[in-house]
Amino acid sequence: MPLLKKIINDPNACAAELLEGLVEAYNGAARLEGRGSIVMNNLPAGKVGLLVGGGSGHEPIYHGLVGRNLADGAACGDIFAAPPPDIVLEGAQAVNQGNGVLFLYGNYAGDVLNFDLGAEFARDMGIEVETVLIWDDVPSAPPDKKHNRRGIAGLVPIVKLAGAASTKAANLGELVRITTKARDNTRSVGVSSAPGSIPATGKPTFELPDDVIGLGMGIHGEKGVALIPHQTADELAPKLLDIIFGDDLEFKSGDEVVLLVNSLGSTTMMELLIVLRKVKALLNERGIKVHDTLVGPYVTCQEMAGMSISLTKLDAELKELWDMPCSSVCYTKM
Amino acid sequence: MVLRVADAIIAAEDYLSEADRNLGDGDHGIGMKRGMLAVKEKLAALDGATPIDKIFQTAGMAMMSSMGGASGVIFGSFYLGGAKAVPGIETLDATSFAAFLQGACDAIMTRGKAQPGDKTMVDALHPAAAAAQTAAIHSLADAAEIIATAAEGGREASKEMIATLGRAKTLGEATLGHPDAGACSIAIILRTMADYIAGK
Incomplete structure (x- = not known):
């Protein structure tokens, strides 16, 4: 396969250079802290901190979710690699306003190892740290083994709710409680049709035969x-929703949800909207009310083709938090 | 010796990434190269009289703070855990090499929560550390050869294992037939150490 014509400089400098660009995109609202953390400027004294993070190359998350009423900071690793523990520590120190920091990130072995070490370092320096892992990807493990599930696009509504909660939380424990509820109320499932590539090697991250798509495949x-034949949006949408409805979280008539239809990179807005149209009709049939809809590329893997659907069930507390305005490079709500 | 290991891993970047692409996302060689370039930079700043355990510790810190990913913590723990097991030694002999490898293996298994058979780098390091204990009666060069051979055997044995940890775990039986990329790195590290000790 020929190398993609990526518009970059030194392939090994991608992560560092995209952070420089991201700081410019924030235009003064956020800064680069230490070797690899993006942190909001002018955080209120005493605010309970929210630090997200993970490997780069999945833009606009995670570092694009740093923003007003969203994450206070993000610890960023190299392309597809968790940030080292000292970057996590630098992020935690910058975010901490004296009342502790919640680490909120996707459940991947590398992220857990590095964030846990970073948490140890931070606690040694007297910073209170708690962790909530994001594990919304239903097909990645059975319901009784949720701690083995991966985090995918459902992280966007979870971080949005956690960010809103962090502005009001009286203490770290309260933020942990609300964020855990947001996590436990979120389910996602994805489908992929072509791999992304690693900028430094130009090689695809996996291989997939031409005529099939990977139902439930992870973002790496x-x-x-299963691998299933390539099919239409209207055939695929019910299969995806059935995976979510087959899980252990009940969605019943009258429930209110946030719906996210996410592109993994090269799947177009046209395709997302065609799927969204069918998903909305299927939710209507079940009497599930869509309180808000997000559609677009939020969690990507370079030019990977594919998409995912996420549902977050709202109760009164989460609904109020959802309706709080927020702004960032990744997601803005008026 | 640590510098020679760094050069060997950097030279093996493509091989290690390809090994990872069969099981993961194909970036193991990139991360290891990044870590080993940091090792070379940090070691260059040390003076010639630096104690052995301090050299290992410096290498471990360099990897852990530069690589990221699971392998940054895991391979950083290789040198850091090994260094802790040989405090203040003045020369490396077969006994202290065995202690180093046992310390490295224990640290990695604790940190990564991996057991032998999970198809991780532990499957190369654990048999190497075990071989080192019985090989400690030999000369350092002979012991290092036995250790490197045990690590290579572990790398080969990892082909027959089904991944249960890390990103590869969701691939299940599809991981059969491929060696673990981390085990490949350990085999290179210990083979390079043996060659260096033997004056090759």
């Missing part, structure tokens, strides 16, 4: 439910 090409 991790195995999902």
